[in-house]
Amino acid sequence: MTEIEAFPINIHESALGDLRERLDRVRLPEAETVDDGTQGIGVGRLGELLDAWREHDWRALEQRWNAIPHYRTRLDGLDIAFWHVRSPEANALPLVLTHGWPGSVLEFESTIGPLTDPVAHGGSAEDAFDLVIPALPGFGFCERPRERGWNSGRTARAWAELMTRLGYERFGAHGGDWGAFVSTELARLVPERVAALHLTMPIASPLPEDLESADDAERAKIARREQFLRTGPTHVIVQGLLPQTLGYSLVDSPAGLAAWLAEALAGFSDTRPEAGGGVSLAQQVDDIALYWFTGTGASTARWYWESLRWEQRGAEAENARAVTVPTACTLFPGEPFPIARRWAERRYRDLISWNEMEYGGHYPGWEKPDVLVDEIRNAFRGR
Template sequence: MNHISPIVETVAGIEPFAIHVPERDLTDLRARLSRVRLPEPETVPDATQGMELRRLEALLDAWRTHDWRAKEARWNAIPHYRAYLDGLGIAFWHVRSPEPRAMPLLLTHGWPGSVLEFEDVLGPLTDPVAHGGSAADAFHVVVPALPGFGFSDRPREQGWHPGRTAEAWAELMTVLGYERFGAHGGDWGAQVSTELARLVPERVTGLHLTMPLASPLPEDRISPDPAEQRALDRRDLHLMDGYGFGMLMSTRPQTLGYSLLDSPAGLAAWLGEKFAAYADNRPQARSRMSVSKQLDTIALYWLTGTGASTARWYWEAMRWVPRSAEEENARPVTVPTACSLFPADPWPTARRWAERRYLDLRSWRELDRGGHFPGLEQPDLLVSELRHAFRDLRSPAAYNTTQGIL
């Protein structure tokens, strides 16, 4: 993938940032992987007790030959920076399009994801002509790492929740020179992007979500249509049988963090289980959620020492997010919104629920394949959805095409 070379220039505290993990950290990781201590196999023939032993063993075997230095070289070819926002260092990719009328677009990831969710979409989004597309669909792309994730700083104080993060993202786009921009997110990225659209609606040209944040009202359970009933059933199953990790991280992240920082096997199981559970694993889906892609993210969490800080995000966020559909709907979004729904996502939303919160819902597209991490599983499909979502919002008055200073 070809990337635009960064302009090596310091602007308002923004500095180019090269990734280089000390060799001693890689040596320590190899030593730990050589002496992992694993439990006996699960007593069930499936994943109902968690990640199966055979799957974890295969993941650890692959990790032992994972070439981090080669990945560093690949990622360092992407323009990477750090900025200080509200007292915290935030790492981000900023890839400028060669097209002069490109639209600024802010992409936000979630957990257990990272900026790596968007690695495979950078080229097609910023240089569509080189990837068989139209220059009219070009974006300038900004991809920040959430506080406590990747190479962003780990907060040392309370208060870094999605709302404060949205304020920091708005400031980042200001510093970069983008007065107006589009925003995209899934998982916690959907929460941050939604709040950003509420916070500065005059600046957000449009909002694209793969996990719209709209819950059913009590009366929606009385007479749902078949599609709504399926969404209710899947959400209920996820809360009952699949969300234990969220309850733990939102209540005792520090306790969990000791294990995630000390055991690569524990970290691999904690993250790897979700990559498998939330992916569209049907053969016809042709998912690109490979072991290699999973390991890139798992190794990133390990080598940045962010197992505890990323878990702590849940503690912060769950004390900030709305507690009910009524509270959600009291925080309406007025900017043009497009939603792309992937069938294997564990947290589905019905259009009727979404229309109550996203008051200018322009597009609602239900895809036939893909899961919770479309940038990893179906990057081509995500690119297509982003192009479609913003195509009608590209009028000259919508944003200043000459913006962008880095």
């Protein structure tokens, strides 16, 4: 299938009934023996999440989803599902938005209106975009890969072909989390086609000499990175080594899936009250339900297994894959693995802006959509 076809979603009623039955007979362990979160998501918080899921209206989410033009096409042997929303403005810049784990295309739902139709949202026509929002392979309604090799580079090549198929020769790219890896590769592989790049998690690491010459701000970032590496990357380790073993629980148990995803959805967001509290309970349930009904717990986890076998690690390897496309970065304080500007400048050779925000975390499309819209507009203005 090389053609592009409309792809409305409609989960069968039997799947909704099956979920209700599973949620009604969830078996939870005893409460954790500490109250500091060091044993993982607490039984009280998970209970609250499951109660919200029992009340969740999947059909309402389907209506929201299907109100956005949704399509499917075959790329490199895999059926890829994506939203494609054209702007009413004739000179709109095509822009591909790529999400990460444990997120989904739902991260960008609130940004679609302001980005495609800025005039209707108090903005200027010059800031209009045609949006292409694909689900990563194995995520959402994309086909789940049956072979190894679907990594950031292969996905970036598929995105380039998708933009060609849609009639876009030149376009912008935005991403965070895995979306930052894919967007970085896209800019590296077809720099003549990428007008500019916007990232909320630039892929850059310090060199050994950076540790010796770090100022106070960089030392704080390094300390946070080291703390995260000691206590935080459980999902990277488990999904990178045993995604299939983990996947049985994620596909078979709604409580297991909810606990695994919610741990990261809350842990990597800016949950301070003054920041808005992070990813809301309603947003978490929408996302978890999407993973459940698409049965993608294992296929999404395999992204980490693939990455450990494909990505070149360390600052030297990153810098060897330099990006020359104009790049704008927006950094949020809730990001668990912070990056300093001078580390990024070695890889992103044309760094046009570097904005560190006061509030927000790893999921700005959910946490701070207005800020993300403004930052994307600024990054691509005049491009």
